[in-house]
Amino acid sequence: MSATFPEYKGLNLPNVADEMLKFWEDHDIFNKSITSREGKPPYVFFEGPPSANGLPGVHHVLARAIKDIFPRYKTMKGFQVNRKAGWDTHGLPIELGVEKELGITKEDIGKTISVEDYNAACRTAVMRYTDIWNDLTQKMGYWVNMDDPYVTYDPKYMESVWWLLKQIYNKNLIYKGYTIQPYSPKAGTGLSSHELNQPGTYQDVTDTTIVAQFKANEASLPEFLQNEGPVLFLAWTTTPWTLPSNTALTVGPKIEYVLIKTYNQYTFEATNVVVAKALVGKQFNGKYKEVENAEGLEGYQSSDKTIPFYVVKSFTGKDLVGISYEQLLDYALPNDNPENAFRIISGDFVTTEDGTGIVHTAPTFGADDAIVAKQATPEIPPLLVKDTDGNLVPLVDLQGRFRPEVEEFAGRFVKNEYYPEGEAPEKSVDVELAIKLKTENKAFKVEKYKHSYPNCWRTDKPILYYPLDSWFIKITDVKEQMFNLNQTINWKPKSTGEGRFGNWLANANDWNLSRSRYWGIPLPIWRTEDGKEEICIGSVEELKAEMQKAVQAGVLENDIFEDFVVGDHSLENYSKIDFHKNIVDAIILVSPSGKPMHRESDLIDVWFDSGSMPYAQWHYPFENKALIDQNKAFPADFIAEGVDQTRGWFYTLHAIATMVFDSVAYKNVVSNGLVLDKNGQKMSKRLGNATDPFETLSTYGADATRWYMISNANPWDNLKFDIEGIEEVKRKFFGTLYNTYSFFTLYANIDKFSYAEPDISSQDRPEIDRWILSELNSLTEKVDAYYADYEPTKAARVISEFTQEYLSNWYVRLSRRRFWKGEYATDKISAYQTLYTCMLTIAKLSAPIAPFFMDRLYLDLNSATNKETFESVHLADFPSVNETLIDKNLERKMEQAQTISSLVLSLRAKEKIKVRQPLQKIMIPVNSTTQKEDILAVVDLVKHEVNVKEVELLEDASDILVKQIKPNFKALGPRFGKDMKLIANAIQNMNAEDIKEIEEKGLLGIEINGKSINLERNDVEITSQDIEGWLVANQGAVTVALDVTISEVLKEEGIARELVNRIQNLRKDSGFELTDRIEVYLQSEAAIKNAVKQNLEYIKLETLTEKLHLVAQLEKGDDISFDAINTKLYIQKSI
16 A cells, blocks of 8 residues: 555546546445445335436436435445336337337237237337446446346236235225226327326417307297397307317306397307306407497497497306207217207306306316216216217217218317327317307307416327226325325425425325326236126236136136246246236136136336336345335335426325335435526427536536536525536535645655554644534534435535635645644644544545545545545445534634634725735724634734734724614515515614624514514624725624725835745746755845845745845846836755
């Protein structure tokens, strides 16, 4: 092992990452991080499975960084953390991608391509980009076991899923129902409510809307509407394509309606219309004008600019129930009970918020419509017709096209978005229906309307609400328990758990489990044709037993899994079977009564696949029972994914765990936000603002990228990703830490420091060392607490602040001379030990976020000392807090010194006075004995830091420093609202005592309108007036006044300090060793001569100068200039 610390010529984070990756691989560090904790308490982490049929983006770097931080932290805290990777291999993303590649649609499957060949193509496509995903995983330093991942298409995984479904089935929580459901024509399948509520599914669209006129059958009108002429009921719809399927109008029983006489704005015919009274103003706006009596309607001409209308009478909705009307568009009649159709019925869901107060009701395409139609007496039939096979079907087929019955619209897609790109007609079906109804005097109003409409989460095309036979899970039976269990989960942020997720659970609907697709896990339910007998299969063993019965009954030729050996869990044995649709659909079972049973044709929702991973990844309960039953690998201590998973993976994990195990699936969850571009726009290839994660990592390194992402915003907030931000992190944090290490090694190697000496005791260390070690232990306490509370952003920020502001800008700068001056004795050894301890601790604290650089730093520090025996920082123990080293009084004193110094330096900058230019004096008012003692303890430090000769403390500065106070309206407004003006007046009238109190205590009580109000320090802005010859600044309770008068003596000392700086720079540029002594030749100038004379010993001491020659003319050397001085300088080694 080298006895010196490694030194480098520059910071190259990508190179560090490459070197450490090789080191980890060569030394099997990831595996050792698990095996070294054998027998320790487990910390359970679940990896949410990505789908490898798409490429990773920069947002995956953030998601995986979050998932990596806490397992690394918990490993260092002594837990054993197994991390099993996974692949989500089923579902729409894969199927749609394969269809696009093969140039087919869902309808072609089983016709132009067999289900077997199609599934084989899906199996190939789904793992296409695994190498790229694995590459990203490695390059960003995400530790997860990619060598033994769970794969959702694996027979073992699928068997566990079937077992879970059987448990839910046995609890009577699975049923089949014919209902109106969200349906994606482009995907060819129904969708669950949680899929419909994925982020971004609801989009604002502008549609053609129609207020249609439904003509009442005069004979069915009640007496109060008789003899009024033809009566038309107005009903508004945002989906005109559903009008051919209308079979009822629904009114609110308690809503007040009116009969209005007017003229149609398109045909100009006289008409009598019925509309809710509350909505007259909305429907009769614009060109319509109310008249007081029927006579006001006479004389209307089509050329008139306004259309008169007269309100004849009013009545309630219950009085309209039972009225029949003429079918609006008579393309087809309902197959069943058409005589019960086209009636006005009652429904409590009707409102007067918009529309007409009369709801166009199409039970075929609306869930509410279907319910209210079924409740009517007699029932309102849905408009279903028979297809060529005799099946009852809607007027719109599963591809979203009108059937032949809808004559001139037959074959047309009901939404233009369903057409292939570039093939959509100029006029949509909705527009052409509007034109038709206008022409036929059946439209009262046609206009564009902007509203929110759901799209399919995978195709990004509009969904339809469609009648489907589906299997459901009775979430409504368990949602109360799901809600209660959720109360025990630690959500980050809490608002997502209580709000978005909690509210969703409280109002959860039954889960539509069915998917009419081909590549996925088949629903393991076999049924007789009449649906009276069924069986749910939960294992291969059960299936083989049932197949044996079927073979004996003669309904199945043979056991297709004949070679499979029950109880043999080897991969070789399971490779003999396949549970996919093209295989299991060939299995016919026999019912107890001897009837053949065929498998229900649906697959299950792919979200059930991923929600099953806690158990299926271990092939539970067929193998590894103890992992689940004894809580060794369940529930998870921690999971993390994007906020969109609140309606996806987070939801299905929770639902399955509740139903099967009456348990939470996870105890802590981080729901991370989106990664947007720097302008807050969503990243996409189409917009050209997507960031290539591989390019980012190769340019800036994983450490800077991860640190930027974690420190810039809380994981649950949206991150505005900006490359310049990574560059800043690289420079400010990693650059500072690298420079600190380089400074340390430069002198440590000269002095051959190897931490061979015993630790210098705390009482023998100088105050500056005790202070930084106190701050270091306080930092360790904070960071440990932040990681434990899943707050990585807070951890990163306090580490950054400590490294830059405390360690580098304060400790190293103030201790610099101790490293390169003086003998190798207690003080210097203390400095080395202190700085070494700080850097080693920072490496450990930061390792979970920046795994590569911090491991390099740890190993380099340890290489010369061998103080620790761990092969990697990731195998080391997390730093423990030494309470005896924490000195809050000392921290407070040093904070005073830092605040005072910062204020003085800001005043210097304001006046453009360099720090090298000494100034005479600063004055500081003190408000308490404690403050006075704190400042006196650090006076010498402050004088040195800000380069002043004197510090004067003022116990009564009222005559010298005048402070002003004014309201901070930005803070007051949100807190006090309408009282803000009164409070502002009170603030402006405050005296010096009030100002002093709020500065010292941070609070001030005042009375406004008889109410006691506590003002906080942030509610006011306090400034100090400058006094002649002085500059004044304040921060919190600290005020400083700086004397900016520069005497001749001070000016000369400033020149001497500038010369020292130039000589030191020239030493460095000339390649001199730190210990080389030199001779200096300086071209004499009038301003320089006296400055050198008065400060000669200081210059020589600081620069290791043996002789300094002032010469009238210097032929060789470097030109130097500062302030108004221009001269030449030459140095050489002293002989």
